[in-house]
Amino acid sequence: MALTANNGEYGALLNQISGAFSQGQTQAARAVNDVLTDTYWQVGRHIVEFEQAGQQRAVYGKALLEELAKDLKLRHGRGFSRSNLSHMRQFFLRYPDFSICEKASHKLSWSHYVELLKLDDDLERQFYEKQTIAEAWSVPELKRQKNSQLFLRLAASKDKAGVLQLAQQGQLIEQPTDLLREPYVFEFLKIPEPHQVSETQLETLLCDHLQPFLLELGKGFTFVGRQYRINVGGTHYRVDLVFYHRILRRFVLIDLKLGEVQHHDIGQMNLYLGYFAAEENTEGDQPPVGIILSRQKDELLVEYATYGMNSQLFVQQYQLYLPDRETLRAELERVMWEAGR
Incomplete structure (x- = not known):
């Protein structure tokens, strides 16, 4: 009998070996990162301790890193530019207890720390x-x-x-309320500020850029669908975007508005929330959350339009450029x- 991936016992063996190899690669990469990050912290420590050993050494300043970069590159090749040495020095200064507190479980790469040091x-x-x-x-x-x-x-x-x-x-x-941001920023859509898009176009662009959109929404969001159709009393309605939040265990409904939110927009979202609570929630689900995203909002109108509502309904602003x-x-x-x- 030919040995193929479709063969039950052989296929199981193949999967076991492949899984073990992938796990080993991950562990090896993590181990390399741990050693590399700790080494760079040690380099930074040596530089700082040298500088702090006396007034004469302190005046070396910029010249010290330049000289070290030149000599270390001759000994070890790439990786010891003046810029990198500066990052290592700063790494020790920003994280003086790194080797004690974090050495046991490095969770960030050196490239992460370089960004944080900025x-x-x-x-x-x-x-x-x-x-x-x-x-x-x-x-x-x-x-x-x-x-x-x-x-x-x-x-x-x-x-x-x-x-x-x-x-x-x-x-x-x-x-x-921990889900909310003000404002939400959709700069990843790269829509020029003077340019006008319709609500449908904005919705399409957000769905086309789902990964950065989920990143902007925050941790725990999973996408359910767009133009989600519901039927209330024989009338069809469509929710622009529907998500499920796996941490809070509740649906999150999002409606997009180009202009200022009106009172009927809030009433319509409240209707959606009532429908999802009664018809879409299953055992263990918490009451749904509604977020109306608009370019502008009148705080007083929102306050009056939501008066007496017990539902989790929020009106938040978004913008297409960095704040x-x-x-x-x-x-x-x-x-x-x-x-x-």
């Missing part, structure tokens, strides 16, 4: 470190979230205690300053 603010850097580990961000994903000012967008809406918790623990998803970092930074500093008075 952040001067300790709270901001801690947040992105914790969030990268929690959501297993790749380096490009980390870069995108940094560029979109995720930390500042989340922190600007919190009090001082909330900001500190965000930096120390990352974004914890424990209740529907103003300085404005967000100023808002965060205001929150921290007022709390410290």
